[in-house]
Amino acid sequence: MNYFPDEVLEHVFDFLTSHRDRNAVSLVCSLWYRVERFSRQRVFIGNCYAISPEKLITRFPGLKSLTLKGKPHFADFNLVPYDWGGYVQPWIEALAKSRIGLEELRLKRMVVSDDSLELLSRSFANFKTLVLVSCEGFTTDGLAAIAANCRFLRELDLQENEIDDHSGHWLSCFPDSCTSLTSLNFACLKGEINLASLERLVARSPNLRSLRLNRAVPLETLQKILMRAPLLVDLGTGSYVHDPDSETYNKLKTTILKCKSIRNLSGFLEVAPRCLPAIFPICLNLTSLNLSYAAGIHGSELIKLIRHCAKLQRLWILDCIGDKGLEVVASTCNELQELRVFPSDPFGVGHDAVTENGLVAISIGCPKLHSLLYFCQQMTNAALITVARNCPNFIRFRLCILDPTRPDPVTMKPLDDGFGAIVQSCKLLRRLSLSGLLTDQVFLYIGMYAEQLEMLSVAFAGDSDKGMLYVLNGCKKLRKLEIRDCPFGNMALLSDVGKYETMRSLWMSSCEVTLWGCKTLAKVMPRLNVEIINEHDQMEICAEDGQRVEKMYLYRTLVGPRKDAPEFVWNL
């Protein structure tokens, strides 16, 4: 089959950047498998328990960049106990012992300790990039080790992690010889920062293009930093509070005019709205704006800001913008591709919040919209049908009605038809999250039309096992299914056991599945780990097969039951 020397094949494979393409290539024949595996540098592992670090190292000796994900998605919402697992330590240990020249590590929902960070910082001479998203278990001491030991560090990106902040001295641990930084994001740190160290670090980092500050960095320092880094492309402000009549603020206004390259803006963790006009000059060039933590900017000031941002492609905002504000977005931001509207008051009465009207307005004004996350008070079928017609290009559609079982308030009917219209119209839909009052009918539609669907999140929906069956039978490309509080039971779970080996994982909590159902599945499918999370000791006292299982998480794996599971996790 092979007419070319291996080097030519390898060169051709170099053009394949996506994991899926490279995975597909490696299945063609054993020769291609061999060439591919030696030339692969970037590996993505969506579930850290699906494979072992040793197997990874054996297969890809040329590994330079690794992405790992740990806990299941519902861990974000406190549904997974604290010490469930997802530790990065064994991976770093194994990689450190090997001859792998790791340069990049990206982790999501994993437990990272200071020891892990220390080991990481000492083991790889060329280490360049560390990205931690929604991780926990480490402190600023670990960051100090990274700063001190990674001589060629380019990116340190901390997104929404829970970090124990011991002090601001970690920034001072970057040696004077470190001049390679291109990206630094410490917005999620809660403690104080050594401002002088920060200014010196920025001053000696001529390649810095992305900088996201935390709340402890005041406006005065922001101005000084921007003076040193006028080529920034991505900026996250810290505390954006000052007296708009002051000299500092006037200096900031002049400095910002020089920052012509800023395309992404975020932060405003604390904000004095009267200081916002300073950023209006850069708004015209913004393609991405994240104000989802800027609770201090209200309705009219928010709208005034948005009116300057005609080129926005991505907008993350709080629902205090209101339907009226979304109408302004719709008329101003015609290039919009991604919109996220978060609740500013998740448990409150929600007078400021958005409804179906805001979404319809957006669908009219922003035809390029392909990704949506929308928290709202209510939704109607009519609105969803209109949105489906106006925006047939959705790839991600996540709707969260704050009252999880609320029907269409106009017709009092379930929202089956509305979501049905979405899946029928949006033929490229890959991710869908449902909410509102929903019957088995919506799942019939999903199974019938959502041919590209890869991830589905369901809560408080459906009437019977049929709902889950429609999805399992219909969605051929389904990879992740997460279900909570739905009346799906053993019959649905066991109807097509082979399906789960084609998927990454299945989560079911507060459903009708029993211990017997889970045990049966585990027995029949040895290459699945079927884990029961049992927090209430009820199972220990009387582990009857007929008992309903509170939380089940199953995933395909090549390495059998994990050895680091805590007491409350049973692997069947």
Added chain:
Amino acid sequence: MESKVAYDNDLNLKATELRLGLPGTDYSEEQALFSARNNKRPLPELNEKCGSKGSSDAPHAGNETAPPTKAQIVGWPPIRSYRKNNLQPKKTEPEAAGIYVKVSMDGAPYLRKIDLRIYKGYPELLQALENMFKFTIGEYSEREGYKGSEYVPTYEDKDGDWMLVGDVPWDMFMSSCKRLRIMKGSEARGLGCGI
């Protein structure tokens, strides 16, 4: 955004009803069936803060009455805990950003700055000014301004006009005051020193 009357009446009764099963569903018969089968399942876990376990539809309670305590379901709405923990509730914003205004006093060698947000009302503000510049302000009346002292507190508002401190409600003053000036002597008389 208020829902229809039918839904309102239905859920107002149920809002404080203690029951098992999913919150907010309409189908009460199915509910009863579901509850009967549910006797071994623990209830949806509730946040310590919440009271009643009934419907979580606060909007239906209407604007006039305080909303009933919402039943908080674990993990709902699906917002990352990091985001939930870091969202400043609107009420605490006043603490986040101060309103600093310059204060000048006729005859004083330099100006001062104060944060209007730290005062609850005019009495506290005036007391603070008296302490800061070591003088006394007279008694305020709507008709005659400040009587009994040669000092009068004034402020420049958004329109650039010099106004007497104390005429408008405190909140309105806080949002319109750009700077303060304590006038003295004959100039003060023109602005309503009651002589």
